[in-house]
Amino acid sequence: MSYTVSQLLTQDITFQPIEINGWVRGFRSNRFxxxxxxxxxxxxxxxxxxxxxxxxxxxxITTGAAVHVKGELVESQGKGQKVxxxxxxxxxxxxxxxxEYPIQPKKHTFEFLRENxxxxxxxxxxxxxxxxxxxxxxAVHKYFNDNGFYYMHTPIITGSDAEGAGEMFRVSxxxxxxxxxxxxGNVDFKKDFFGKxxxxxxxxxxxxxxxxxxxxxxxxxxxxxxxxxxxxxRHLSEFWMIEPEVAFMDLAGNMDLAEDFMKSVLSYILExxxxxxxxLDKRLLDEExxxxxxxxxxxxxxxxxxxxxxxxxxxxxxxEAIDILKNSKPNKKKKFNYIxxxxxxDLQSEHERFLVEKHFKCPxxxxxxxxxxxxxxxxxxxxxxxxxxxxxxxxxxxEMVGGSQREERLDVLKEKMKALDISEEExxxxxxxxxxxxxxxxxxxxxxxxxxMFATGMGNIRDVIPYPRTPQNAEx
Amino acid sequence: MSYTVSQLLTQDITFQPIEINGWVRGFRSNRFxxxxxxxxxxxxxxxxxxxxxxxxxxxxITTGAAVHVKGELVESQGKGQKVxxxxxxxxxxxxxxxxEYPIQPKKHTFEFLRENxxxxxxxxxxxxxxxxxxxxxxAVHKYFNDNGFYYMHTPIITGSDAEGAGEMFRVSxxxxxxxxxxxxGNVDFKKDFFGKxxxxxxxxxxxxxxxxxxxxxxxxxxxxxxxxxxxxxRHLSEFWMIEPEVAFMDLAGNMDLAEDFMKSVLSYILExxxxxxxxLDKRLLDEExxxxxxxxxxxxxxxxxxxxxxxxxxxxxxxEAIDILKNSKPNKKKKFNYIxxxxxxDLQSEHERFLVEKHFKCPxxxxxxxxxxxxxxxxxxxxxxxxxxxxxxxxxxxEMVGGSQREERLDVLKEKMKALDISEEExxxxxxxxxxxxxxxxxxxxxxxxxxMFATGMGNIRDVIPYPRTPQNAEx
Numbered sequence: 001m002s003y004t005v006s007q008l009l010t011q012d013i014t015f016q017p018i019e020i021n022g023w024v025r026g027f028r029s030n031r032f033x034x035x036x037x038x039x040x041x042x043x044x045x046x047x048x049x050x051x052x053x054x055x056x057x058x059x060x061i062t063t064g065a066a067v068h069v070k071g072e073l074v075e076s077q078g079k080g081q082k083v084x085x086x087x088x089x090x091x092x093x094x095x096x097x098x099x100e101y102p103i104q105p106k107k108h109t110f111e112f113l114r115e116n117x118x119x120x121x122x123x124x125x126x127x128x129x130x131x132x133x134x135x136x137x138x139a140v141h142k143y144f145n146d147n148g149f150y151y152m153h154t155p156i157i158t159g160s161d162a163e164g165a166g167e168m169f170r171v172s173x174x175x176x177x178x179x180x181x182x183x184x185g186n187v188d189f190k191k192d193f194f195g196k197x198x199x200x201x202x203x204x205x206x207x208x209x210x211x212x213x214x215x216x217x218x219x220x221x222x223x224x225x226x227x228x229x230x231x232x233x234r235h236l237s238e239f240w241m242i243e244p245e246v247a248f249m250d251l252a253g254n255m256d257l258a259e260d261f262m263k264s265v266l267s268y269i270l271e272x273x274x275x276x277x278x279x280l281d282k283r284l285l286d287e288e289x290x291x292x293x294x295x296x297x298x299x300x301x302x303x304x305x306x307x308x309x310x311x312x313x314x315x316x317x318x319x320e321a322i323d324i325l326k327n328s329k330p331n332k333k334k335k336f337n338y339i340x341x342x343x344x345x346d347l348q349s350e351h352e353r354f355l356v357e358k359h360f361k362c363p364x365x366x367x368x369x370x371x372x373x374x375x376x377x378x379x380x381x382x383x384x385x386x387x388x389x390x391x392x393x394x395x396x397x398x399e400m401v402g403g404s405q406r407e408e409r410l411d412v413l414k415e416k417m418k419a420l421d422i423s424e425e426e427x428x429x430x431x432x433x434x435x436x437x438x439x440x441x442x443x444x445x446x447x448x449x450x451x452x453m454f455a456t457g458m459g460n461i462r463d464v465i466p467y468p469r470t471p472q473n474a475e476x
Numbered sequence: 477m478s479y480t481v482s483q484l485l486t487q488d489i490t491f492q493p494i495e496i497n498g499w500v501r502g503f504r505s506n507r508f509x510x511x512x513x514x515x516x517x518x519x520x521x522x523x524x525x526x527x528x529x530x531x532x533x534x535x536x537i538t539t540g541a542a543v544h545v546k547g548e549l550v551e552s553q554g555k556g557q558k559v560x561x562x563x564x565x566x567x568x569x570x571x572x573x574x575x576e577y578p579i580q581p582k583k584h585t586f587e588f589l590r591e592n593x594x595x596x597x598x599x600x601x602x603x604x605x606x607x608x609x610x611x612x613x614x615a616v617h618k619y620f621n622d623n624g625f626y627y628m629h630t631p632i633i634t635g636s637d638a639e640g641a642g643e644m645f646r647v648s649x650x651x652x653x654x655x656x657x658x659x660x661g662n663v664d665f666k667k668d669f670f671g672k673x674x675x676x677x678x679x680x681x682x683x684x685x686x687x688x689x690x691x692x693x694x695x696x697x698x699x700x701x702x703x704x705x706x707x708x709x710r711h712l713s714e715f716w717m718i719e720p721e722v723a724f725m726d727l728a729g730n731m732d733l734a735e736d737f738m739k740s741v742l743s744y745i746l747e748x749x750x751x752x753x754x755x756l757d758k759r760l761l762d763e764e765x766x767x768x769x770x771x772x773x774x775x776x777x778x779x780x781x782x783x784x785x786x787x788x789x790x791x792x793x794x795x796e797a798i799d800i801l802k803n804s805k806p807n808k809k810k811k812f813n814y815i816x817x818x819x820x821x822d823l824q825s826e827h828e829r830f831l832v833e834k835h836f837k838c839p840x841x842x843x844x845x846x847x848x849x850x851x852x853x854x855x856x857x858x859x860x861x862x863x864x865x866x867x868x869x870x871x872x873x874x875e876m877v878g879g880s881q882r883e884e885r886l887d888v889l890k891e892k893m894k895a896l897d898i899s900e901e902e903x904x905x906x907x908x909x910x911x912x913x914x915x916x917x918x919x920x921x922x923x924x925x926x927x928x929m930f931a932t933g934m935g936n937i938r939d940v941i942p943y944p945r946t947p948q949n950a951e952x
Contacts (some may be wrong), residue, residue, distance in 0.1 A: 004624065004692070021724040023690070023913045036693035037723075039624060068724075093724075094884070094914030101912050118683075118905035120911070121690040126598040132693060134626035145575065148480065151611035155647075155943045156632065156699045157676075157714055159950040169633075169647050169669070173703045176663045179652060187652045193645070193703055193713070194950035200647065201631075206941060207594075207952060214499070214597040215514035215606060216480065221634045222699065227669055238633050247513070248497040248544075248569075267558070286776060325520045373740045407571070429594035429952055436595070437578050438570030439596045440544040467631045467683060474635040474670035475906055476683060 006039035009390050014073045014083060021067065024065045026105050030058055040274050041128050045076065045084040055091060060074045063105050064096030064122065073100070110463055117467055117476055125283060129456045129464055130275035132269060134453060136426040139268035140221060140242055143261055149244060156202025156223065159196050160426060167227040168199035200225035200456040205443060206430050208245040209406060212441050213433050219244040221448070229471050233460040234398070236449060245373040247441035251379070251388040254399040254442040255365050258392055258401050260315045266305050269455055277302055295378065297396070301457040305394070311362040313392065316355070319343065320364055324359060325351050349398045356393045364393045377402070379405040390444070397454050403444025410434035480517035490549045490559060493618055497544050499571070499598065502581050503537045511545065517604050518750050521552065521560040532565060539581050539634070540572030540598065579756050586939055593952055601759060604752035605932045605940055608745060612931060615744035616697060616718055619737055625720060626694040630680025632699065634900060643703040644675035676701035677920060682906050684721040685882060689915055690907050695720040696926070710874070710934040712925060714945040721919035727855070727864040727881040730918035731841050734868055734877050735789045742781050747932055760933040773872070777933040780871070784885055789839040789866050789868065795819065797842055800835060802825055822849045825874045832869045838868045852892050855881040866920070873930050879920025886910035
């Protein structure tokens with residue numbers, strides 16, 4: 001019978017004839033194959049009887065080769081593994097020329113592996129990262145499903161440019177060189193595929209609100225896009241976002257939901273992905289050793305995840321945060337690039353990091369921001385100057401979650417849209433939600449890749465998504 | 477304590493003080509509110525003590541209004557429900573002017589509701605459809621997770637135009653009216669955001685293969701796009717596709733996987749969505765009653781789903797299918813629009829429907845198609861003229877799944893690409909999979925909306941996705 005490496009290493013099936021397929025990770029002493037099939041970070045050792053194996057076959061057992069092995073699972077005589085396969089026959093399914101194969105059993109830089117992203121999941125680090133990404137995705141769906149939320153696919157192509165979260169990519173099937181023009185000499189998007197100008201979505205929130213106002217609790221988990229020229233280790237042009245939206249829930253409930261959600265999905269991987277996490281924990285430790293002591297993290301990867309799961313997030317109003325920042329050492333000594341002078345200032349990532357990493361040393365939920373630095377749809381507080389917004393800041397990552405209670409009052413929302421020159425005509429359906437059976441409701445957005453970065457300890461967002469899209473790069 | 481309607485109707489919490497939020501579905505005799513909050517298709521009856529309730533409040537209890545109710549859950553005196561809420565107080569959270577509210581408690585056409593898609597989940601039909609869509613999504617993730625597959629997010633924006641599944645939408649941030657031109661006078665896509673021409677993906681398969689050849693078993697579940705001017709009840713410009721890809725699996729294994737997968741997700745909704753299915757079952761029955769007897773389905777919706785779960789799919793080679801079709805009545809009587817003359821003909825949906833609905837009367841897996849009517853990446857059989865392709869055909873839906881074993885032999889694949897003028901340079905990474913540790917592998921694609929149509933009995937694909945994108949339509 002055919003098994004996976006994971007099954008062989010964890011189930012009690014010794015001394016039965018077994019078959020297995022996999023790729024050679026290493027071959028030493030003309031005898032010991034380290035075989036991997038992706039089912040676990042661990043390899044299984046296959047012991048070849050080299051005296052009775054064709055020399056020509058032995059030569060083809062090279063790193064990266066695909067093989068089919070028959071044998072018996074036996075207790076291992078050697079160190080480092082409990083069981084191993086005593087090989088009775090081996091077939092080479094696909095060769096891998098050691099002179100040419102890019103993924104040699106040595107340390108490759110992440111830059112090199114990004115250029116070979118089609119092969120990088122053949123390394124321990126990237127296979128662990130992608131398994132964790134998959135587990136986290138499942139944990140997301142499981143959390144919401146268990147808690148009565150409905151998954152909703154919001155549209156990717158949008159005719160709206162009022163989503164307001166950033167620069168958009170245009171989607172078109174017009175002739176790129178000679179687009180049809182209207183009487184005014186402008187591109188005639190009426191002749192485009194959808195009969196109007198369309199873009200890639202930057203957020204599914206507005207549509208999610210429509211479903212929340214009928215189905216109660218919904219969430220999206222889909223790709224979103226930013227046509228911004230940010231070449232940083234924390235930005236992608238295409239990334240996946242999770243956006244729950246809940247009717248009859250206020251900002252306090254929103255904070256509770258976000259915190260419970262984060263803890264739940266991180267608990268899930270602690271329980272289900274122990275081996276991958278242990279590998280990445282060690283990897284991060286090795287990486288940190290190359291840094292000066294002062295820059296090293298006080299906690300290991302697994303400790304950081306456990307810390308989030310086990311401790312309450314600190315809830316701090318924007319106003320309190322400004323007080324803390326104004327009186328902070330780096331502000332007084334003008335070490336911040338942006339000095340905090342007064343209430344109303346937008347927080348930069350240097351300020352967020354100070355609050356999270358130096359001051360509170362735990363995840364922080366900031367709430368009740370000044371209205372004029374936040375989006376039009378956020379619920380205005382009774383003070384008339386702050387909105388019921390919240391951001392969740394994580395150590396080492398910065399902003400992980402951004403959310404708010406939504407403005408449910410038709411007149412207040414219209415006034416705000418007018419002030420910001422957002423077309424009522426375009427968002428007629430969004431306004432309808434406030435006309436017919438409006439109610440308090442709230443939600444948040446979480447950039448999935450930021451979560452994967454936190455959970456894997458990877459420092460560059462390009463290394464936690466299969467094929468990153470960034471300015472000047474859409475390879476594969 | 478605050479509850480959902482679903483909790484109140486299914487849990488044993490009578491005679492406790494309860495609170496609930498929801499939307500009024502109906503109000504009769506100035507006394508009985510049918511309240512819904514999306515947690516179930518069922519409403520809970522709230523009995524108002526109208527003699528002790530302010531007249532002004534009673535007037536605002538209109539269809540669509542959002543209300544907050546306090547009361548006691550008691551055994552119902554009336555028919556049609558076991559429990560009801562004896563209301564002690566009611567607050568109107570959001571009014572709904574009965575003169576203006578589009579969703580009145582009467583039958584609306586699906587066309588009308590499509591124009592009001594932001595409100596259509598306030599009807600029983602669309603709330604049931606969207607809950608089922610959500611359940612099916614979860615069942616998909618659960619099936620793959622339980623079976624050792626990793627979820628993979630393949631890129632949406634692609635620099636490749638070799639995916640070969642259809643016409644693509646261009647993604648650009650160049651000036652639409654005056655794009656930069658190169659020396660030859662063509663649009664200079666080197667100056668575009670990604671440094672080259674980019675499109676929206678039509679399939680994640682090629683990228684999924686890269687992960688399968690390292691992680692073993694993977695799947696995608698994401699949006700895909702077709703810029704085709706098909707205005708039919710079975711086509712969308714933006715739809716969600718599920719694409720598993722498995723290393724070391726041949727075409728027979730692929731058929732087993734697809735069949736097991738379909739049965740599993742359909743079993744899931746039979747178990748978890750009984751009430752929604754019963755509602756849609758009845759809806760379909762009512763709809764069918766308006767049709768002539770001959771056009772009515774022999775089975776109800778739930779019977780059809782059970783039939784798929786309980787019966788083996790019929791596996792038929794293309795060659796056998798052609799024989800059946802050639803000798804069929806509609807072919808001999810020239811009732812088909814495309815008469816089947818000889819082996820090699822491409823099957824049209826009329827042929828597929830004949831096989832599935834008239835001849836076999838069950839889901840059919842057709843396999844081993846002529847090479848020249850299928851994609852370049854499909855595994856050539858030893859006969860040199862057929863490929864290891866399979867299509868799964870469903871009654872009432874037509875093609876539900878398309879898949880194949882992939883060509884794993886470098887030389888054969890290169891030859892095929894050359895013949896079809898597909899650039900090796902562009903697909904260098906895809907060819908690498910055949911250079912380094914190649915192996916038999918297979919996968920399939922399933923259009924998620926087709927599955928939702930089958931599972932809900934809805935006849936138009938626009939009615940099973942929140943906000944459909946079709947030619948000339950990207951509203952909301």
